[in-house]
Amino acid sequence: MTYDELITYLVAGKAPAQTIVDFVYSIFKMEGKGIKKSVLLESVQMEIAKMQGHDQGKKLPISAQLEEYVTFLTSGRDLSQLVTFSLIDCSHSLGLKDPKDKTALRVAIRRKVEKGEIEPVGHKSGIYRIVSDQDKPINLLDTSDLLGELPIEFPMGIQRWIKPMPHTVCIIAGEPDSGKSGFLLNFAKLNHERFTVHYHSSEMGKAEFLDRLQYFWSDAGESRTMKFYERSNDFAGAIKRSPDDIHIIDYLQLFDNFYLMAEHIDKIAKAMRNGLVFIALQKPRGREEGIGGERTKDLARLYLSLSPGCLKIVKAKNWRNSKENPNGRRMTFKLSDGCRFTPTSNWERVADT
Numbered sequence: 001m002t003y004d005e006l007i008t009y010l011v012a013g014k015a016p017a018q019t020i021v022d023f024v025y026s027i028f029k030m031e032g033k034g035i036k037k038s039v040l041l042e043s044v045q046m047e048i049a050k051m052q053g054h055d056q057g058k059k060l061p062i063s064a065q066l067e068e069y070v071t072f073l074t075s076g077r078d079l080s081q082l083v084t085f086s087l088i089d090c091s092h093s094l095g096l097k098d099p100k101d102k103t104a105l106r107v108a109i110r111r112k113v114e115k116g117e118i119e120p121v122g123h124k125s126g127i128y129r130i131v132s133d134q135d136k137p138i139n140l141l142d143t144s145d146l147l148g149e150l151p152i153e154f155p156m157g158i159q160r161w162i163k164p165m166p167h168t169v170c171i172i173a174g175e176p177d178s179g180k181s182g183f184l185l186n187f188a189k190l191n192h193e194r195f196t197v198h199y200h201s202s203e204m205g206k207a208e209f210l211d212r213l214q215y216f217w218s219d220a221g222e223s224r225t226m227k228f229y230e231r232s233n234d235f236a237g238a239i240k241r242s243p244d245d246i247h248i249i250d251y252l253q254l255f256d257n258f259y260l261m262a263e264h265i266d267k268i269a270k271a272m273r274n275g276l277v278f279i280a281l282q283k284p285r286g287r288e289e290g291i292g293g294e295r296t297k298d299l300a301r302l303y304l305s306l307s308p309g310c311l312k313i314v315k316a317k318n319w320r321n322s323k324e325n326p327n328g329r330r331m332t333f334k335l336s337d338g339c340r341f342t343p344t345s346n347w348e349r350v351a352d353t
Contacts, residue, residue, distance in 0.1 A: 007040075011047045017068055018075045020044050038093040041072050045094075062104035065094050066112070074130060081270065087126035147274055152246075153190040155183055155341055156311060156333070161326035162302060163318045166274040169265065169299050173283040173290030173314075174306035180280045181212065182339040183306065184248050187278060189217050192226040195275075196245040202232035202253055215337035235264075236271040243273035251280035254291065261292025262299075269299050288314050309333060313347075 006027075010020045021040045028035045045060060045068055060068075069090055073083055087109065096102050109128065112118045121127040152164040164170075174180035181204070188197045204212070209228055213220045220226055231238060232253065239247050249268070254261055261281070268277055281290025288305040290296050297303050303315035309332055316326040332345040 007043055007047050017044045018071055042095055062101055063108040066108045069093060083130045084121055085128055151194055155186040156331050161320055162316050163320050164276060165318055167272050168276045168301045169269050170278045170302040171281060171300040172304040172306055173281045175283055175285050178306045178308045179335045180306060181250050184250050184278060184280060185339055188248055191246055192223050196225045198227045198245055199248045200229045200231040200235060200238060201250050205230055212338055216339045236267040239271040243271060244275045246275055247277045249279045258291050262295035265299050
């Protein structure tokens with residue numbers, strides 16, 4: 001039996017479209033064959049149209065195709081999280097080429113907006129989110145899924161002040177040439193024996209990595225749990241492959257539309273499961289926040305600000321001692337060989353001037 005025949009058989013048996021898509025997709029996956037679910041969905045929709053007597057050049061109404069598409073997007077998803085789609089992607093997935101069909105799709109989407117089933121995302125034209133009242137319940141009596149504190153160490157002994165937890169975003173916003181990469185390489189060195197650490201660099205290639213590491217970690221390449229990559233975009237996609245590991249992003253950059261920085265951080269956070277991600281941002285001199293401004297702090301459980309010779313804890317959650325507030329504390333240091341940090345003070349709270 002071919003896959004087309006299997007789809008025909010399942011449609012004739014009145015199986016739901018999404019069930020057919022998931023079932024046939026699982027067969028493709030088991031056989032090591034690649035296919036997009038959107039392609040399967042289109043095949044199923046065409047077969048359903050034939051079964052309903054639309055085999056003479058007619059198709060399901062566009063509104064019904066849109067309903068199938070939304071069902072496909074939400075199937076098996078956690079609807080307490082944001083689920084979005086674009087008009088362009090929807091039109092492409094449904095295989096719409098006739099301008100009349102594309103107009104009908106816009107009308108169908110507008111009607112779903114009017115019904116409150118979907119709504120536009122911000123000021124982005126053609127982007128919609130699926131509205132859901134579904135919440136993700138938290139059972140406080142069941143603690144079997146809790147992993148507790150992660151045994152993570154930080155340069156400068158920051159773990160003295162906080163308890164790193166699973167699914168944590170840490171950010172270090174640093175001025176140019178202040179030691180961001182050196183700090184993150186030290187963080188990797190401190191933790192690669194207990195975790196698999198993935199270092200994603202948007203600037204350094206092999207030659208520069210070797211040059212930086214020779215001064216304080218010359219055998220980094222021998223570690224099976226230390227991975228180095230060149231990557232400058234789609235960090236969320238990389239994290240999804242190993243969401244329980246430590247990921248270091250050096251650094252997250254945007255060249256315009258800096259207000260979108262927080263959105264990129266949000267995507268990275270959602271790609272994690274029980275791991276931790278440490279993100280470096282560039283920051284202007286004289287400012288605590290990295291490019292993207294105040295909103296870059298929103299998702300961070302630890303937010304550090306780095307200037308030449310000075311590291312400040314701007315924001316810290318999960319205090320190790322409820323009576324010792326780490327926020328606002330600073331430590332001065334000397335940096336040598338681009339990676340060696342020598343503290344020249346204790347963690348002190350200094351009044352802002």
